[in-house]
Amino acid sequence: MEEITLLIDGREVKGKLGQTIIEVARENGINIPSLCYHPSVSKTGACRICLVRVNNRMLRPACVEPAINGMTVVTEDEDIVSMRKWILELLLSDGDHNCLYCDADGDCELQSLVKRYGVQESKKEEPKRERTVDNESSRGIKRNEYRCILCQRCVKTCREIQVSNVWGFSERGFETRLIADDDQKIGESNCVMCGQCVQVCPTGALTYQTVLGRGANWELTKESSICIYCGVGCKVDFYKNREGMLVKALGNYEGPNNGHLCVKGRFGFDFVQSPKRLSKPLIKRNGAFEEATWDEALDLVAAKFAGIKEKYGPDSIAALSSAKCTNEENYLMQKFMRAVIGTNNVDHCARL
Amino acid sequence: MTNSIREIPLSAGFFVIGSNTTENHPVMGSMIKNAVINNGKKLIVVDPREIELSRYADYYFQIKPGTNIAILNGFMHILIKEGLYDKAFVETRTEGFQELAKTLEKYTPEYVAEICGLNNPEDIPKAARLMAELKPMALYYSMGITQFVSGVNNVKSTANLQMLLGNMGVPGGGVNPLRGQNNVQGACDMGALPVSYPAYQPVANEENKAKFEKAWGVNGLSAKPGLTIVEMFNAAIGGQLKAVYGMGENPVMSDPNQHHIIEALEALEFLVVQDIFLTETAQYADVVLPSCAFLEKQGTVSNTERRVQPMHQVLPPHGEARDDWWIIAEIAKRMGAKWDYAKPEDIFEELRTVTPSYAGITYGRIEKELIQWPCPTTDHPGTQYLHKDRFSRGLGLFTAIDYTPPAEGTDAEYPMILTTGRILEHFHTGTMTRNSRILDELVPEGFVQINPNDASNYNIADNEVISISSRRGSIRIKAKITNKPKPNVLFMPFHFYEAAANVLTIDALDPACKIPEYKVCSCRIEKIAQ
Numbered sequence: 001m002e003e004i005t006l007l008i009d010g011r012e013v014k015g016k017l018g019q020t021i022i023e024v025a026r027e028n029g030i031n032i033p034s035l036c037y038h039p040s041v042s043k044t045g046a047c048r049i050c051l052v053r054v055n056n057r058m059l060r061p062a063c064v065e066p067a068i069n070g071m072t073v074v075t076e077d078e079d080i081v082s083m084r085k086w087i088l089e090l091l092l093s094d095g096d097h098n099c100l101y102c103d104a105d106g107d108c109e110l111q112s113l114v115k116r117y118g119v120q121e122s123k124k125e126e127p128k129r130e131r132t133v134d135n136e137s138s139r140g141i142k143r144n145e146y147r148c149i150l151c152q153r154c155v156k157t158c159r160e161i162q163v164s165n166v167w168g169f170s171e172r173g174f175e176t177r178l179i180a181d182d183d184q185k186i187g188e189s190n191c192v193m194c195g196q197c198v199q200v201c202p203t204g205a206l207t208y209q210t211v212l213g214r215g216a217n218w219e220l221t222k223e224s225s226i227c228i229y230c231g232v233g234c235k236v237d238f239y240k241n242r243e244g245m246l247v248k249a250l251g252n253y254e255g256p257n258n259g260h261l262c263v264k265g266r267f268g269f270d271f272v273q274s275p276k277r278l279s280k281p282l283i284k285r286n287g288a289f290e291e292a293t294w295d296e297a298l299d300l301v302a303a304k305f306a307g308i309k310e311k312y313g314p315d316s317i318a319a320l321s322s323a324k325c326t327n328e329e330n331y332l333m334q335k336f337m338r339a340v341i342g343t344n345n346v347d348h349c350a351r352l
Numbered sequence: 353m354t355n356s357i358r359e360i361p362l363s364a365g366f367f368v369i370g371s372n373t374t375e376n377h378p379v380m381g382s383m384i385k386n387a388v389i390n391n392g393k394k395l396i397v398v399d400p401r402e403i404e405l406s407r408y409a410d411y412y413f414q415i416k417p418g419t420n421i422a423i424l425n426g427f428m429h430i431l432i433k434e435g436l437y438d439k440a441f442v443e444t445r446t447e448g449f450q451e452l453a454k455t456l457e458k459y460t461p462e463y464v465a466e467i468c469g470l471n472n473p474e475d476i477p478k479a480a481r482l483m484a485e486l487k488p489m490a491l492y493y494s495m496g497i498t499q500f501v502s503g504v505n506n507v508k509s510t511a512n513l514q515m516l517l518g519n520m521g522v523p524g525g526g527v528n529p530l531r532g533q534n535n536v537q538g539a540c541d542m543g544a545l546p547v548s549y550p551a552y553q554p555v556a557n558e559e560n561k562a563k564f565e566k567a568w569g570v571n572g573l574s575a576k577p578g579l580t581i582v583e584m585f586n587a588a589i590g591g592q593l594k595a596v597y598g599m600g601e602n603p604v605m606s607d608p609n610q611h612h613i614i615e616a617l618e619a620l621e622f623l624v625v626q627d628i629f630l631t632e633t634a635q636y637a638d639v640v641l642p643s644c645a646f647l648e649k650q651g652t653v654s655n656t657e658r659r660v661q662p663m664h665q666v667l668p669p670h671g672e673a674r675d676d677w678w679i680i681a682e683i684a685k686r687m688g689a690k691w692d693y694a695k696p697e698d699i700f701e702e703l704r705t706v707t708p709s710y711a712g713i714t715y716g717r718i719e720k721e722l723i724q725w726p727c728p729t730t731d732h733p734g735t736q737y738l739h740k741d742r743f744s745r746g747l748g749l750f751t752a753i754d755y756t757p758p759a760e761g762t763d764a765e766y767p768m769i770l771t772t773g774r775i776l777e778h779f780h781t782g783t784m785t786r787n788s789r790i791l792d793e794l795v796p797e798g799f800v801q802i803n804p805n806d807a808s809n810y811n812i813a814d815n816e817v818i819s820i821s822s823r824r825g826s827i828r829i830k831a832k833i834t835n836k837p838k839p840n841v842l843f844m845p846f847h848f849y850e851a852a853a854n855v856l857t858i859d860a861l862d863p864a865c866k867i868p869e870y871k872v873c874s875c876r877i878e879k880i881a882q
């Protein structure tokens with residue numbers, strides 16, 4: 001693809017023909033703010049928060065404006081800042097953004113822009129529209145319409161990524177509202193709870209049920225791993241709080257999943273911290289399990305295997321390896337059976 | 353998969369057979385939906401049940417369970433009869449075409465429709481013509497192809513079709529099995545199979561034996577292929593097998609013919625189960641070893657497209673749970689092995705040296721790069737799709753295959769067909785998803801899907817608890833009346849221990865690969881007397 005050169009905020013940067021200004025800027029570490037734009041879905045070009053000055057003249061939305069060779073871009077000047085402030089004030093006055101009561105506090109793109117541009121509390125009191133809060137109908141997703149900025153990220157995500165087409169806009173009179181199906185509660189709609197719309201929602205309008213009471217966003221730490229369920233092998237960022245409890249799972253954009261997850265990968269992780277987990281080796285004595293130390297248990301297993309091998313030969317022992325274990329563990333299991341026990345009796349449930 | 357997930361946008365169309373992709377591989381299911389619904393790509397679906405994808409299909413064939421070969425042959429019959437197959441590909445890259453063509457002669461649309469129980473035979477030629485136009489078309493399949501006594505032949509038939517269409521060795525084409533578990537691919541690659549060492553090197557081969565004896569510093573490795581899972585349990589009942597070491601598997605729930613498995617476990621002298629929960633299988637163990645769950649582990653897994661990815665440790669181990677590799681190594685050492693692994697990477701560094709397809713992969717590389725095996729050297733980029741320019745054996749071999757019926761036919765006593773599978777919210781034996789609060793709440797109990805016709809014949813109401821019996825056992829379960837299965841076919845997920853589908857399933861095996869026939873057995877339903 002043809003390479004192009006742009007001058008963004010006085011810095012010469014490279015991009016590819018066909019990219020928009022925001023794409024070139026972000027690839028080069030220049031952060032142009034956005035609300036409706038999200039790299040994983042098609043462009044909307046509605047919120048105007050990404051307006052930049054092109055070729056020292058007109059203001060253009062960076063998310064849809066094609067980057068052209070030799071273009072000069074200014075991402076922030078006095079006009080742009082006041083424009084952004086004005087847009088943010090409008091958004092704030094229209095909803096109910098009390099961050100204290102919001103699960104997205106600390107993880108909200110609207111909040112960080114408000115802080116970045118020092119937006120003060122809006123003076124004029126706009127009449128607030130009647131909207132819905134739905135914390136109950138879905139087991140995975142909470143919805144607070146007062147925090148919705150109608151950016152359409154969820155609409156596009158459900159249409160283009162999950163492809164379940166749950167979200168849409170309804171226009172009753174002058175009011176545009178976000179609705180699920182034909183205005184159902186989210187838990188009663190066709191939502192399959194992949195949770196992707198929540199992942200991309202820039203505000204607290206959509207949040208996960210799992211996060212409540214699990215600590216503030218800035219206390220969470222994340223580490224990536226691979227989903228334990230099916231063979232797609234989605235890459236997942238797992239978040240845990242200060243107490244070490246898992247809080248949420250977000251799709252990682254570098255995996256084969258391009259950031260997407262299904263309901264299992266999204267919500268099926270708490271079994272790891274279930275109190276029913278085995279925590280000590282168990283040895284059955286007189287028909288009942290008794291807790292044992294690792295040394296006792298391992299010594300017993302090794303002695304039994306050795307005894308049975310001695311008495312009946314290596315082929316009297318078999319192992320079930322596991323499609324849920326790592327490559328290293330499977331390698332070691334077959335090596336153990338072949339090199340230590342002396343049999344090829346090792347299989348796993350590939351066929352099941 | 354011969355090809356890659358990121359090639360989905362490159363396909364002109366998709367043929368999905370025996371895979372309920374949107375429930376079992378949902379993220380890929382969504383990618384296929386996006387291509388079809390939002391980008392106008394074509395879709396052909398073959399499945400005994402109406403599934404989400406069948407709603408978006410240009411052609412959908414609701415076949416009787418166990419009749420995949422007949423319909424695949426039916427498509428190929430048309431491709432050859434009408435001269436629509438890729439002649440250049442067949443000529444230059446394959447052999448065995450004549451025998452194939454001969455076998456296909458009798459698979460006319462009428463003949464196929466008869467075997468498959470179809471009422472739309474006229475769509476078979478139309479779908480075949482569409483396939484010939486799609487350059488390239490990707491074929492996806494899953495357990496709905498493999499879990500039959502004819503599983504291996506089913507797989508070969510899918511390859512026949514894709515070779516005939518010239519869809520092999522091109523991006524966006526290929527034969528793409530969707531792996532059901534997060535590391536089935538890797539477990540196979542690593543030689544957790546009774547017939548092969550890592551990288552599918554056969555055990556019954558003197559050269560391989562010598563190679564591994566040298567690599568592992570041992571003598572006398574066995575060249576005799578071992579037992580598959582289902583054979584293990586037969587051998588336990590027969591008295592030849594005395595001890596089983598089970599790691600993270602739950603055969604009481606996952607294997608066919610549950611009564612038989614329990615009998616086998618009880619017959620063993622010694623059973624060790626290494627798992628994260630006290631599973632249904634662990635109840636029968638003599639020793640239970642608590643292992644780390646996936647988020648407590650470090651290591652690598654290989655997904656369905658052969659991509660090797662790093663798992664990072666997110667949490668400390670629960671209680672005294674230990675890494676599976678550590679436990680295996682401790683037992684080995686106590687039995688005299690001189691093993692010295694301090695961390696998973698040490699094991700990976702060793703396995704690279706004996707697994708040619710992984711030789712070029714390192715922990716460092718997969719942190720930064722997307723690598724799919726085969727990757728023979730550290731400067732090799734990995735392999736996005738297989739069979740480019742040549743097949744591993746040289747020419748692609750067509751295998752002429754005739755349809756054979758499932759092991760168990762219906763009769764007056766067991767007149768209905770039961771097929772089993774998974775649902776979106778749960779996974780496999782339920783050990784993990786049923787211990788995940790949200791997932792368990794979403795679908796808390798098992799059910800059987802039954803067609804409205806059958807329901808009215810047996811006078812069964814929606815949500816009524818009924819009895820289902822097969823020659824192997826009987827269970828009680830809630831009936832859900834739906835058009836998804838065709839008349840006389842029942843579908844049941846196997847995740848629920850309270851209503852375990854595998855009490856009913858048959859342990860008939862494919863003669864070559866020993867996969868059990870989960871997807872079809874005969875059964876009957878009865879109302880439960882009040």
Ligand code: SF4
Pocket residue numbers: 147148149150151152153154155178197200201202203205206
């Ligand atoms: S719910 Fe969130 S993502 Fe959807 S339109 Fe509202 S603010 Fe945007």
Ligand code: SF4
Pocket residue numbers: 141157158162164165166167190191192193194195196197198
């Ligand atoms: S959770 Fe997934 S299916 Fe449900 S509305 Fe959001 S994107 Fe759509």
Ligand code: SF4
Pocket residue numbers: 227228229230231232233234257260261262263264265266376377378379380
């Ligand atoms: S998130 Fe869903 S699609 Fe992805 S690997 Fe997990 S189970 Fe499979």
